[in-house]
Amino acid sequence: MTTVRSSLRSIGAATAVAALLVAGSPAASGTAAAADEIPILGQALTMGTVTAGPPAVVTVHGVQRVDNATIVYWSLGIPEGSQAEFAASYFGPSTLLFRAKRTGVNQSDVTLTDGAAGLTYRPMEPTGKFRTCVCGPSTTMTDLTPGQAQVIWSAVAPLPAGVATVDVTIAEQVIPNVPVGDGPLLPLAEDQKAPFVLGMGWPEPDPELLATARTSQPAAFELTQRVSNIEQSVTTSTGEVSLAADVLFAKNSATLTAKGTKTVADAAAQIKATETGKALTVTGHADSDGSNSYNQSLSEKRAKAVAAALTKALGGGYTITAVGKGETEPIASNKTTAGKAKNRRVSITYTGGQ
Amino acid sequence: MAQPPRRPRLTLAILGVVSVVALSSCTGDDPEPSVSPTGSASSSASTTPSTPLSDQSALVLGAQLPPVAGSSTGDVAGAPATLNVATVVATKGGSVLTFWHTGTEKMLVNAGDLSWEAQPVLVDVGEQKVYEPVTFVDEQGVTRCLCTDAAYIGGVPQPRTIFFPELPDTVTTVEVRQAGFDKPISVPVTR
Numbered sequence: 391m392t393t394v395r396s397s398l399r400s401i402g403a404a405t406a407v408a409a410l411l412v413a414g415s416p417a418a419s420g421t422a423a424a425a426d427e428i429p430i431l432g433q434a435l436t437m438g439t440v441t442a443g444p445p446a447v448v449t450v451h452g453v454q455r456v457d458n459a460t461i462v463y464w465s466l467g468i469p470e471g472s473q474a475e476f477a478a479s480y481f482g483p484s485t486l487l488f489r490a491k492r493t494g495v496n497q498s499d500v501t502l503t504d505g506a507a508g509l510t511y512r513p514m515e516p517t518g519k520f521r522t523c524v525c526g527p528s529t530t531m532t533d534l535t536p537g538q539a540q541v542i543w544s545a546v547a548p549l550p551a552g553v554a555t556v557d558v559t560i561a562e563q564v565i566p567n568v569p570v571g572d573g574p575l576l577p578l579a580e581d582q583k584a585p586f587v588l589g590m591g592w593p594e595p596d597p598e599l600l601a602t603a604r605t606s607q608p609a610a611f612e613l614t615q616r617v618s619n620i621e622q623s624v625t626t627s628t629g630e631v632s633l634a635a636d637v638l639f640a641k642n643s644a645t646l647t648a649k650g651t652k653t654v655a656d657a658a659a660q661i662k663a664t665e666t667g668k669a670l671t672v673t674g675h676a677d678s679d680g681s682n683s684y685n686q687s688l689s690e691k692r693a694k695a696v697a698a699a700l701t702k703a704l705g706g707g708y709t710i711t712a713v714g715k716g717e718t719e720p721i722a723s724n725k726t727t728a729g730k731a732k733n734r735r736v737s738i739t740y741t742g743g744q
Numbered sequence: 745m746a747q748p749p750r751r752p753r754l755t756l757a758i759l760g761v762v763s764v765v766a767l768s769s770c771t772g773d774d775p776e777p778s779v780s781p782t783g784s785a786s787s788s789a790s791t792t793p794s795t796p797l798s799d800q801s802a803l804v805l806g807a808q809l810p811p812v813a814g815s816s817t818g819d820v821a822g823a824p825a826t827l828n829v830a831t832v833v834a835t836k837g838g839s840v841l842t843f844w845h846t847g848t849e850k851m852l853v854n855a856g857d858l859s860w861e862a863q864p865v866l867v868d869v870g871e872q873k874v875y876e877p878v879t880f881v882d883e884q885g886v887t888r889c890l891c892t893d894a895a896y897i898g899g900v901p902q903p904r905t906i907f908f909p910e911l912p913d914t915v916t917t918v919e920v921r922q923a924g925f926d927k928p929i930s931v932p933v934t935r
Contacts, residue, residue: 428800433807434905436892441850441899449804467805503890505837505910510880510890539801557835557907562857562892564905566835577797589800611880613890615838615909620872721879721887722861728923729861 467539690714
């Protein structure tokens with residue numbers, strides 16, 4: 391057990407364990423792996439809809455580049471004393487519906503996040519009529535017994551060459567800092583029929599399934615990363631500064647309050663500091679309360695008010711366009727008070743900037 | 745919880761979602777590994793296996809929840825609950841919060857990946873900045889966060905994770921705040 395024990399001191403060392411099993415060398419193919427060479431690149435515990443007993447354990451064993459896809463090798467383990475009748479119960483209510491019909495309905499959705507690039511890569515899509523995911527057989531979900539961990543593979547869109555680490559989402563849990571490797575994990579299990587008990591060799595990603603799979607469009611979703619001031623009245627994300635309408639205006643008003651004028655001035659200073667392009671678009675947004683036409687009109691008036699204040703605060707040199715979107719572009723749920731507050735906003739979008 | 749025999753350090757190492765990362769900060773305490781780490785998961789393969797293939801489930805089944813770094817009482821979705829925060833882990837381009845709610849009422853808290861606005865936030869008190877859950881717009885035009893969806897309170901802890909924007913290198917501690925819980929929870933950032 392020297393290899394595992396020593397390697398788990400750090401990610402880097404844990405990665406070394408992975409290297410022992412990763413393919414790319416013909417010598418590895420078909421050879422028996424040492425029992426202590428199971429790569430453990432990250433773990434999460436999950437209960438799903440289960441409310442008693444120990445949680446299930448999700449472990450990432452490999453994120454491996456292959457032709458036209460990225461294969462995530464992961465295991466689901468259920469400790470002794472499990473209270474669930476079906477292992478899939480540990481995946482939670484949304485996993486089995488999350489982007490259903492498109493991605494791994496039977497085996498949960500697996501996505502790979504490259505936060506630095508602001509992207510989360512989606513699962514591959516099967517083209518066969520009777521397949522619900524580009525992944526291993528669903529019997530892994532149904533045949534798992536307590537005290538056992540079984541390995542599953544899931545195909546995700548190809549990662550760009552420069553991506554060395556990703557954050558893996560499995561079973562609705564984000565597992566951070568997983569290194570990306572090349573080639574399938576070896577050795578393969580002698581019996582390529584599920585279940586694939588951890589340690590008995592790796593499943594071979596179905597070549598036919600992979601060959602006929604397609605990359606979802608888009609292959610990756612763009613992430614919106616919001617950072618706001620402590621009052622959460624000014625929120626910055628890539629290419630956008632968003633102002634909370636509740637701070638800018640009184641209810642149903644399109645006249646900036648004193649605090650609103652100051653907030654716009656703060657946003658102008660931020661835009662200047664960011665050295666954005668000179669073309670700005672100011673867009674008013676409303677929540678879903680009230681009629682569509684009222685919200686459309688109010689959002690247009692508010693956008694114009696902010697644009698006027700912004701023009702004054704920026705001191706010229708910018709081309710500012712004001713538009714209203716009404717309630718058509720919510721960024722949060724309109725079913726909650728907090729969500730509606732997020733939707734009532736005026737955004738300033740730009741290109742470029744630091 | 746199954747504990748693999750004679751693997752004390754292994755047990756430590758698989759304590760949940762962030763354990764490996766947490767251990768990475770423990771430099772200088774132990775001798776360096778005596779194995780031959782390559783530092784890469786993309787190169788060589790084993791040519792000298794030491795033992796035959798066998799069921800290694802025990803390697804992973806010993807994982808446990810990380811300890812609670814701090815907690816706050818309040819209510820979530822109208823039910824009294826305790827917000828328990830375990831870890832905030834910095835990743836390349838993001839941050840991952842692990843937390844869970846506990847309470848006496850057995851109920852499903854539906855505020856999940858469709859309700860980023862209801863989730864906890866990370867606050868950099870020094871810079872007075874609030875980091876909100878990272879979202880994306882799915883193929884149906886719905887905004888979702890990279891968050892665990894619905895979870896039960898009551899019964900055993902149901903761990904949840906949320907992906908946040910990257911924290912600057914200078915941030916060593918953040919406060920975790922959530923509407924409904926008055927007391928912020930201060931948590932070190934694991935790098």
